[in-house]
Amino acid sequence: MNSNSLLILAIALLMFPQIAQTLYSPALADIGEVFAVGAQQAAQTLSVYFLAFAFGVVVWGRLCDRIGRRPSMLAGLALYAGASVLALNARTFDALLMAQALAALGAAVGSVVTQTLLRDRFKGAELAQVFSIMGIALAASPAIGLFTGASLVHAFGYRGVLGCLLLMSAVLWLWCLRTLPETRPQKVKTPPLYETLWCMLQDRDIWRSTLLVAVFNIALFSYYSLGPFMFERLGLSAQGFGYSGVILALGSGLGAWLNKRLLRRGLSGPQLVQLAGAVMLSGASGVWLLEESALFVLPMLLVVLAFGMAIPNILGSALANYGDRLGTAGALFGLLYYLLIGGGLMLVAWGQALGETLVLCGALALLLAGTTRIWQT
Template identity: 70%
Template sequence: MTYKNLLPLTMALLMFPQLAQTLYSPALGDISRAFDVAPERAGQTLSVYFLAFALGVVVWGRLSDRLGRRPVMLMGLAIYVGASALALTVTTFDALLLAQACAAFGAAVGSVVTQTVLRDRFHGADLAQVFSVMGIALAASPAIGLFSGASLVEFFGYRGVLCTLLLLAAVLWGWCWWALPETRPASLPTAALGQTLGLMLKDAGVWRSVGLVAAFNIALFSYYSVGPFVFAQQGRSTAEFGYSGVLLALGSGLGAWLNKALLKRGLSGERLVVVAAAVAVVGSLLVLALQHSWLLVWPMLLVVLAFGMAIPNVLGAALVDYRDRLGTAAALFGLLYYLVIGGGLALVTWSQDLGWSLLVCGLAALWLATSRLLRS
């Protein structure tokens, strides 16, 4: 399969986990009402999602080295379809959390295995460019997710979101069955999980990448987990929150486009991550100042722009030293950063303070981004 043929499918697969998260965000208020739970408890669905996602990442990444990329992708998507069907039948909030955990476990295959497929096919500067293109596609995910999720909740409640996600996963399964190639190298040895974990835990570069991915993602998803309740406190509707996602997608898309353009001009990915972190700090300070007003959406644009600039560079450079065990290394890398994201979002939903959450993430990203440059 050529690059042009592979690109649409891998874009869709990478977008799916983020779509699943952002489609679900506008439904949190309806879930809170339907199951008679507090907003903080309803927000736990996102933190549970990330923690289960972390487990899925390590399982699917490991299996992709053993069984191949294609069969593992089909298995993960099938589990998502089954879990979404289960979520439509539950009657208690705890059962919904369990169904969401199972769905997240399955959805993780779209992240880790797709990234592994891309790393199988592309290397070096080409890989950074591919991740930049993917970043532009991912920038559309929040807009599609928030706007579509808000519209579905308005007419059908949270069940409309679940039905849509089930349908999307089923369509992706069929597309993969028809078009996804097997990219696992025929001579790839099965790396020992414990040995790979030991190498990565001692690798300061891996921990730096984990921290950067987590910081930018927690900042982004803080808005999705706390935002519905911030809008509700201001007397604004779920639909208005959904519309804000369209505006934020413009910022994320601009960040990804700027990143791609600046890479072509010869700027290094490391320096672009530093710039992105500084932009995130500025945006966070402005959100903190405006977080009791709907105007917070405008400085939030800077936060998502920083996400669009930084993430392609961090992901593209993270595992360059683990090409002989990409599936296993990607699994463990994903496990580490999704555990941090899940824990961070649990703290965010507990605090319900968007501005300070963003500022902590921005400062952490700036420290991590500058520390390597200062040492070099």
């Protein structure tokens, strides 16, 4: 499989978890009505998703070092498809949550194994450019997810979303079965999990990168978690929330495009992450001031622009010192930041305060990016 074909498949696999998350977001209000639960409980489905996703990252990351990238990917996608069938047949909210957890466990394969595939095939500056391309592709994910999800909910309710997710996972499984290569090196060490964990826990740069990934993602997904209920409170439709995803995708895409251009102009990763932190804090302040009006979506553009600038730089360099154990290190790195994201989104669901959440995330991102250098230059 040539590099271009691998990139196309990798883009689809990396987009899948994010599309799955955002596709589900417009269904939260309908889930609340069908299962007679409040906004806080309905929003917890995203929190459960991220927490289960975190453990899935460890499972698939470890397995892809032991049994290979290809069989791990196929197993994870099959698990997601099975979980979607369970969710379609769920009769209680608890059963739906359990199915969501299983689905998240399977979806994690699209994140950690795909990143490992890319780190197998590309190195150094070429890898940074690949992650920038991934960032541009991921910018489209919220638009696809929100718009499609809103349309499906409008026509079929939350079950339409679940059916779409089942179809997507089945298509990806068949695509991988037919074309996905095995990229694991012939001679790969699989050091004990605890050894790599201990090494990473003592690595300040890993912790800084973990916290940065977490705060940027919490800022982004707090909108997807609270947005449906804010639109409902402002008298706006669920379809309007879906259309907002198109607008926000433009901001995220612009951020990823700017990141790629500025890298070519010689700016370093740490400089771009610091700039992204400042941009996010500015946008967050605007959302906080305008959250009683539909105009709050406009400054949210700056928040997603910052996400598009920052994430490729953080992910592209975070594991530079762990080349001999990429699957395991990627799994543990993902575990750390997804646990933080899941815990943060639980607090977001409980607090129901989008503006304050974004301001806090922006301040933390700026502080973390400005303390010391994230990468050796």
